[in-house]
Amino acid sequence: MQSFEQLSSQFGSFFNQAHFPAQPESLYRPAEYFLGLGGKRVRPVCCLMGNELFDEILPDTWQVATAIELFHNFTLIHDDIMDKAPLRRGLETVHIKYGEPTALLAGDVMLVVAYDYLNKVKSPHYHRLVSLFNTTAKEVCEGQQLDMDFEKQDTVSLDAYLHMIELKTSVLLAASLKLGAILGGAGEGNLHHIYEFGKNLGIAFQVQDDYLDCFGDPSKFGKQVGGDILSNKKTFLLIRALETAQGKDQQDLQALLQSNPPDKVQQVLRIYKNTGVDQWAVQLKNQFMEKALQHLDDIAVLSKRKEPLRQLAHFLVQRDY
Template identity: 50%
Template sequence: MEAIASYRESFLNYLEQNAPQREPDGLYAPIRYILDMGGKRMRPVLVLLSADLFGGRVSDALPAAAAVEVFHNFTLIHDDIMDAAPLRRGRATVHKKWDLNTGILSGDAMLILAYQQLEPYTGEAYPQLMRLFSRTALEVCEGQQFDMDFESRDDVSLEEYLNMIALKTAVLLGCALQMGAIVAGAGAAEQQAVYDFGIALGLAFQLQDDYLDAFGDPERFGKQVGGDIIENKKTYLYLKALELASAGEARELQDLYSIQPARPEAKVERVRQIFQESGAAAQARQRIEAYTEKAFSGLDRLEGRSRAKAVLKQFGEWLLKRDF
């Protein structure tokens, strides 16, 4: 999409111009490193897209877009520490390139920098943005804690899992869209409509991310394939496989998720087989499609915003166009 490329270019120029260049370099170099890793920049693009579609100026939404992106990358630094992940977007994670303490402190600084991005806003927009951003930041932390709790629980339900990924991933997409709408001065109903679109799209995106963690091409996926399996994370694939597999395979799957073998590759391969043979992999793809359709159908609430609906649908299709 040409529009997406334009939003992304505007944001990248702003990010480059506002990258922290202060001392000490040991604090700020890791921040510049992770912000320079690339990626689709979908969250800041959503802020700019939403502001534009509701009649605002893209330039006015750039600080809000930076707040969302800096916060998101803060969570990535700390997530990678918690997961002991060696790679992020195909490159060494911050705590691997530097050390654990640097990852913690640079991440903390990023959270503060994210809030500082909202300081230019005035009037009613400022408290609205702050309330939404703070609520979302706390929800993301809640989602991360649920995610960690689930690793040691054997009774996680599909409903609990979907709530966790809504908090950990989807709320930030909804927040990005609503922040753009706030900057543009959109009404409460329109803000809610784009927020709900972001939630449904985020659920589809996270389920797809979980699927690709098990079945994606590591070169295209940019992360260690099978990482969730190695970490015994109760993803949709795991929970659905327990529901659909034979009693024997279900017990085997539970046993595999209770160990950390010397050769994790064998564990990953066997779990992948169970996901496929039980039908869980196919069910995951169907659920991804269902959430995608829910996101698009919800756009009908944007009455009189035909361009907004069309562009948001295009964005959703672009975002979810990743190889299975």
């Protein structure tokens, strides 16, 4: 069994090619620019790991992993537009560098090319793979819409937010693992457990992401720290703070949601610390991590074969960037 780092290096070599034609350069250069920003490539590598958990990595899996990575980057380009994000991985987002119309088209064409890679698959499981890919793609869009809907709502329950995160973030990680496992010949029970492992890991990952947006080191995190606060984005931390803040903290938080003073981020962080939501978020992350690891334990393969996935899980939820 290979580690995440080993497979990530191999995938990087495979993925580092021209995915688009040369012309029109004004469309395809922005798409290649965004792919060139890099990233952890967690989802495509999870597809490879899901395959290798049950069998040797098949040629088809590299095509599916590439489709996953292109789809993920398509969502990021569009998310950045919707979030008005200035930075991605420490560099200008596509819509800032090239304009929103071009960014929209660059994302669109990235999605189309993702299906070009899926069409290269020769596996007898092809239709099952495409069905899962499509279901997941729709769920990610549903999650993003719910995320935007929440911005207009005064209150959002923790359960509603968890459902949104499951759709927007977790299902793609879970499906990446399951797609690889399907190609590896996994049975139904194992497919269930590897999907649930990925889903719960994805939620823990998002809790950590919300936490880092507020308390991370901007030089490591690669995004604008406090961006969620400035946009009044409903996150685990804000929802919990709205539920638990009392007295002046509650009044101040409500006032800050209606205004944008220069020190808004610092004021909200003070309230978060007063209400203990920073510590609560760490506990919540650990709860979902434990659920994920239980499902990993329940997969019916030799324990040593699961070790790379166990190591990856710990890395994702303990990272500081």
